[in-house]
Amino acid sequence: MSNPPIRIALVDDQKLFRGGLKMILSDRPDFRVIFEADNGKQFFERLAFEPVDLVILDVEMPVMDGIETLEKIRETHPDLRVIMLTMHDSDRLINHLMQLGANGFLLKDENPEIVRTAVERVGQEGIFFRDYVSKALLKGGRQKPSKPDGYFGPNISEREMEVLSLICQEYTSKEIAEKLYISARTVEGHRRSLQDKTGARNLVGLVLYAVKNGIV
Amino acid sequence: MSNPPIRIALVDDQKLFRGGLKMILSDRPDFRVIFEADNGKQFFERLAFEPVDLVILDVEMPVMDGIETLEKIRETHPDLRVIMLTMHDSDRLINHLMQLGANGFLLKDENPEIVRTAVERVGQEGIFFRDYVSKALLKGGRQKPSKPDGYFGPNISEREMEVLSLICQEYTSKEIAEKLYISARTVEGHRRSLQDKTGARNLVGLVLYAVKNGIV
DNA sequence: GTTTCAATAGGTAGAAATACCTATTTTGAG
DNA sequence: CTCAAAATAGGTATTTCTACCTATTGAAAC
Secondary structure (H helix, E strand, C coil), X not given: CXXXXXXXXXXXXXXXXXXXXXHHHHCCCCEEEEEEECCHHHHHHHHCCCCCCEEEEECCCCCXXXXXXXXXXXXXXXXXXXEEEECCCCHHHHHHHHHCCCCEEEECCCCHHHHHHHHHHHHHHCCECCXXXXXXXXXXXXXCCCCCCCCCCCXXXXXXXXXXXXXXXXXXXXXXXHHHCCCHXXXXXXXXXXXXHHCCCCHHHHHHHHHXXXXX | CXXXXXXXXXXXXXXXXXXXXXXXXXXXCCEEEEEEECCHHHHHHHHCCCCCCEEEEECCCCCCCHHHXXXXXXXXXXXXXXXXXXXXXXXXXXXXXXXXXXXXXXXXXXXXXXXXXXXXXXHXXXXXXXXXHHHHHHCCCCCCCXXXXXXXXXXXXXXXXXXXXXXXXXXXXXXXXXXXXXXXXXXXXXXXXXXXXXXXXXHHHHHHHHHXXXXX
């Protein structure tokens, strides 16, 4: 099969790692790395003149991170295939990326052969999953905290339970927002309604409520 | 016994109540109300020209409250007798006032006869106690929260326990400071050392620690 | 189909908490 | 007496939380 090679862009701020990736992919005649970029912003600048079929996108980047870039790609280039790369194996992150329309997900410590397979599959079939990805998707991306049995307090929504649970893990609103991929303002909104519902004066009251009702 | 009458000053911002007090005391020929004042500031202005033997001082006042006034009296007029008046029967408050050198303590809903007795006793013996005062002093002014049995965590001082306990009652640092009659900065200091000792990131962690260790 | 609610998120302000300092006084142990 | 710890409290700066708003979207209920 002498299909045209898959045109690839590599986006990662770690130049050494990017170099390694390029080496791995250059082995294959059916892959062609068209360009590299340090971040999402640079990527879009080059994409305008050098079209690619697939982009390998690092999640953690300064300036314009992988998530932001993925969102923008899905708005402007719905057919572009995207494989997300990250150091951290988080169910929540995997779920979020897939929801945003990623075509594949890889950990940075994966071995080279898997990377090649991923590119090949995403190029051909449009999707590539490792076992941990399907597990993450099965779990719905997270172990959602739920109301304990015999709970008779005010009606607390699932999302609020999730926020409450994270509050009790000593996270600030900003940190919770990052974990749930929502705005800190939204977290504050959930907190506000939790305080209203439970009658707590402040965070302390909320934590005590959670403890009393077996939520933590 | 034809001793000279006890010269009295009344300091209370509630003019009606002050009037009532004056009526009660005017019954007795051995009492003489020299002047009245709305607050501690006014009191000191008049005291300079009209010396008195005893002052009945309301705790709750704007401008310069009873506590502040009592402190200043003890600095500048050590022999002046002071009877403190308040609406609230708080062991903590009673203890604090006595520690600051009050000669007597009365609740505002006390009956007139008790007020007269109090003035007489303080005038003659320099002190007047009701039963609730001695009870408050016996209890050390408060029910100090203490470390529960079988506690093996880091060494938390009594004062810190007290602060921790109040934190878990949803009080802010400022409110705790008011309750304990110390500066909010001091409360913050205690909180800081509590967080250091327990490894808590924030208030939430501190509350969880308290819960885990049976302190609340 | 409209209404209601949950989730989302932004603006503005002010209060509270946190992170660094320093410093004095008191108290108990050695 | 001396030393260490605890309690006290102030300064300054930054972050977080809280309290008010408004507004849009999607899903469920009626």
